[in-house]
Amino acid sequence: MTKRRAVLRIALVGAGMLVAIELALHVLDVRPPSPAGYPEGLYVGAPGGGWALAPDFTGEMAGEPPIEIRTNPGGFRDAPFEPKAPGVFRIVALGDSFGFGHGVEVDAAYPDLLEQMLSTPERPVEVLNLGVPGYNTQMELAQLRRLGAELEPDLVLLGLYLGNDPSCNLERRSPPPRPRFGVLVAAGLDEPEWQVTLRAFTLKHSLIARNLRAWWRERKLNAVKDSDGGVLAAVCENLGWDAGQALDLFLAEPTDDAREAMDRTEAALRELATEARALDAELAVALLPAPLQYAPAFLAFAHESCGIDPADYDVDRPNRALGDAGARDGYPVLDLTPIFRARQAADPSKLLFADVHFNAAGHALAAQEMAMFLLELGLVE
Secondary structure (H helix, E strand, C coil), rough: HHHEEEEEEHHHHHHHHHHHHHHHHHHHHCCCCCCCCCCCCEEEECCCCCCCCCCCEEEEECCCCCCCCCCCCCCCCCCCCCCCCCEEEEEEEEHHHHHHHHCCCHHCCCHCCCCCCCCCCCCCCCEEEEECCCCHHHHHHHHHHHHHHHHHCCCEEEEEEECCHHHHHHCCCCCEEEEECCCEEECCCCHHHHHHHHHHHHHCCCHHHHHHHHHHHHHHHHHHHHHCHHHHHHHHHHHHCCCCCHHHHCCCCCCHHHHHHHHHHHHHHHHHHHHHHHCCCCEEEECCHHHHHHHHHHHHHHHHHHHCCCHHHHCHHHHHHHHHHHHHHHCEEEHHHHHHHHHHCCCCCCCCCCCCCHHHHHHHHHHHHHHHHHHCCCCCC
């Protein structure tokens, strides 16, 4: 037997063993738990790049009990968007997972509640929910440019989550994921598309790859647990630019990256206001507070567990900066932080959030304040 034949035989035997193991895993249905809370198939590529929600999708988001997710033909968690009828006042609600209604049924999310609160027989109001989990302000601007003329808004309402929306606008620090095979795949900022696609394809179709990934993650987690300080130390190390609450944004003396992130956010808001006016509409911005801004236990935990000094932080600094930007660039800004802080202080046992997202009570409070704000300013006619 020549050396080449021997190598070929070994390769064929190895390939056969892999196929046999793959088949056995499928027959036995040995699948690791999915790390994602959203169902497979929810995400598709968006025109011009980025991602969108799949049209006419039905699935369940992880929860107790699971939460139904349905999208309309346009790929939004809302009823089908019809041509605007005469006499209807239409609000286009841009946002991320907060507007989408992460963790709550769609009729408990603030866009749906806001429509109910504003609409009357004499003045029908539509609130179109364009919330897409993971979006940053620049993606919301691109979305309005793509869909604004078709949707004919009278008002554009942006829900801006203060916990990490500004930090996500600095993509070199928060590289956006990429849609592949119905899910979002984490990727490096300069990672080639073919590598992302190959990795996603392998994980989608191979139970060997998925189980190996789960094993590797467990191995890394165990290594973290055994390291100095364990998991808590790893959490503390990442709080500055965390996906849910980027503490660097709230420093009294912000870092250079935090300044750049805020500058990018203000620039995107200025362009959103210009785009809205080009559609004969106005822009209004609602600042959605992070729990650390209205639930003292969050910053107290960081202080006690991570050694973070609360004196180094000014948790209202981003609010003031964005309020000043609105006054300068000509769009109204509603800061929901004071009312959330007052409501949480009045009854600390009744939380307004789950993980960092609003729960049903938080959405109801946000919608109530938005409705009053829009009516008082005469933005809803």
